[in-house]
Amino acid sequence: MKRAAILLALALPGCGLQPLYAGGANGPVASSLGRVEVGAIEGRAGWLMANALRDRLADAGSGPRYRLDVRLDDQITGLGIRRDDAVTRERRALRARYQLVDTRNGAVVLDATAGSDAGIDVVQSEYATIAAENTALERLSMIVADEIVARLAVYARGNPR
Template identity: 65%
Template sequence: MRALLALFALLALAGCGLSPMYAGGGSGAVAQSLAGIEVAPIEGRAGWLMRNALADRLGAAGAASPRYRLDVRLDDELEALGILADDTVSRERRTLRARYQLVDLASGEIVLDATDGSDAGIDVVSSEYATIAAEQTALENLSHVVAERMITRIALALRNRQ
């Protein structure tokens, strides 16, 4: 009975129309399109971190002749959340939002105009150094998370375009 159910599930899955996004590996259409994206410079430390995270995920240190340009504007906010009775902050939230556009360099057409973001909680401790280190680590982690979300959305847009 279990074998029959497993066989039925496999047949249903095969007929659903799903296909792997990165079919063909590094030589596949989506991977080649991602490698042809040039990331424009982004302002500030958060921009530097984001640009490096995007370059790592795109798989290219810059194609010889990029087909697309990715323009990114970041909004990095750090706000106090937990306030103790003596008016000291006990918890902070760091939020990183990215507004980005993928531009086709040949036609100037905007292929994708989207926003992604994430946030992280930070404990404020008695050591100022430890708090600053936690804030910086949160920014590094957020840049990786947001870059991953951006690449996924860009890959979907490029796959749908083909």
């Protein structure tokens, strides 16, 4: 058993997998992500998304090389409907179309989408339902921001500068 673990550890570097954030905060991916400026995003969902993205993209202090433009589509859809036409379940979907723009020449170097959904129970208390919808939006903003940053990191890994 010990021998198999040693062989596995020796074979792993040969498989071509490499750590995305090699070099830590001084590595090429982290320094590229630190040079991304998040553009203004409309609405409450946009404010949450922009804050989530800024939290994940640490400022490198050397000025922005890229600008991240994000457009959000936030929808709540009623799913479960009773005989009296009352909604009992909702789905909140947050979709983002984002573009990474090179600030030197204005070229779009990455154009992609990200998104996630959350289910919400509609209860008797309107306040509780609104609170659940807001909590879902906060959670979805973090999930979609993680998706966007992961895609930016993969781009930075393939295009070190």
